[in-house]
Amino acid sequence: MMTILNLMYEFFKTGLFSVGGGLATLPFLYEMSARHPEWFSNADIADMIAISESTPGAIGINMSTYAGFRAAGIPGGILASLALALPCVIIILIIARFLAKFRQNRLVEGAFYGLRPASLAMISAAGLNVARIALVNMEALTNGAGLGEFFIWKAIILAVLIFIGQKKLKWSPLIFIALSAVVGIIFKF
Amino acid sequence: MNSLLELYWTFVKIGCVTFGGGYAMLPILERELVDKRGWTTMDDLRDYFSIGQVTPGIIALNVSTFIGEKRGKVKGAIAATTGFLTGPIIIILIIAMFLRNFADIPEVQHAFAGIRVCVCVLILQAVLRLWKKSVVDPFTLGLYIAVFVLHAFSGLLPVRIPAAVLVILSGIAGILAARHKNGKAAGKEAKGQ
Structure with missing residues (x-):
């Protein structure tokens, strides 16, 4: 019982202080593994990533x-x-109430005028991060293997096909995710 | 009760396919919540993502809470959020119990290399979708480029600027720019009279 309460307390704290996405929780997790080696180790964190x-x-x-x-x-x-999710839910509930009241406020409008492009820029950066692993082989740049090795051609072909397929077919994105997994297994991505 | 269950189940489905840090979720949310059910608009979704950048917790979770709240107040928020968590919790419990080396299985690696390609395309489509309404003038274009460069290449900078700081600064810049713009518009109107 004490263990569960302790666990919940630790993860509640992590949820409260890690701002902006999953990787922000990492520093807290490393701290926790130092304090509670019986819960998980640093190697477990690497596995979990x-x-x-x-x-x-x-x-x-x-x-x-x-x-x-x-x-x-x-x-x-x-x-x-x-416990990890709880602080996030509480804070968003408060903001949702606030937003409903002050949506038309000039200051809030102004803030969103700046937040929208900033948020879009971060979504773009996240896309670039995935593309850096999924579509190109960064190691080819450092070992001088040339441009032909730099691009992962079968991944790029799949990406183009998905892009066109989504425009033409209007299937749910879920279907494209499942198909990509199958293509990945068959063609050994 | 039925609507809470529907809310829960919708987010169970969404939670099971949220790969790639929550951003790839946007086209899925658009399909499931805007097109199919009409529960929210693309504009609102985009604003929820913006807020999710500055508040604690995972962005996908924040968005679930927002939409749940909109549909059914506190109960709705709890239904949507627990729905979103259900899939990942079950998957990790299974992995923890039976599959310690899950990530090392070759088929799993191939499948997820394929999924990552799809995630790239989904994120690109989200960006293209949101572009028109987010980048509307030279100020917003400049801010987009600045935040993109600072965030995407933060590894090359001497100090890493946390995303939350970038977002707060952008909000302040937006308030100042909007005030400046409104001031100018008011000035023009006054001259016209």
Whole structure:
């Protein structure tokens, strides 16, 4: 019981202070593994980064589930994840109320005038980050293998096909995600 | 009750396919929430993403809470958020119990290399979709370029500027620029009279 409460407290704190995306939880996780080596180790964090890249869900949620399970079984896994999400939910509920009241306010309007392009820029940067792993081979630049090696051609062809397919077919993005997984396995991406 | 269940189930589905830091979620949210169900608009979604950058917690989670709140107040927010968490929690519990080396299985690696390609395209489409309404004049274009360069190439800078700081500064710049613009417009009107 104490373990679960302690877990929930630690992950609540992490949820409260990690601003802006999953990787922001990493410094807190490293701190936690130093204080509670029985929950998870630094190597577990590295594994979890790999797992989080290949499963849905953010690293913070995944780590809280994993650590909670290790420390206190299935209830531990569920409760630790809920504790991580709780501060975020509370804060957004407050902001949602505020936003409904002040949406037409000149200051809020002005802030969004700046926030929109900034937020779009960050989405673009996130896209670039994924593209850097998915579409090109950065190592080819440093070992002088030339441009032919730099581009991962089968990935680029798939990307173009998905882009055209989405425009023409109007299928749900979920179908394209599933198809990409199958193509990835068949053509050994 | 039924609508809460629908809310929960919709976000279970969304939570199961949110790869790539939540941004690839945007086209999926657009399809599931704007086109299919009419629960929100693309403009609102975009604003939720902006707010998600400055508030604690994962952006995808923030967006779930916002839409849940809009549909069904506190209960709706809880339904949407727990729905969003359901898939990832079950997947990680299974991995923790049975598949310690999940990420090392070759088929898993190939499948997710394929999914990453799709995520790139989904994010590109989200950006193209939002471009027209976000980048509307020289000020917003300049701000877009500045934030993109500072954020995407933060590794090359001597000090790493946290995303939250960039967002707060952009908000302040927006307030100042909007005031300046309105001031000018008011000036012109006064001259015209």
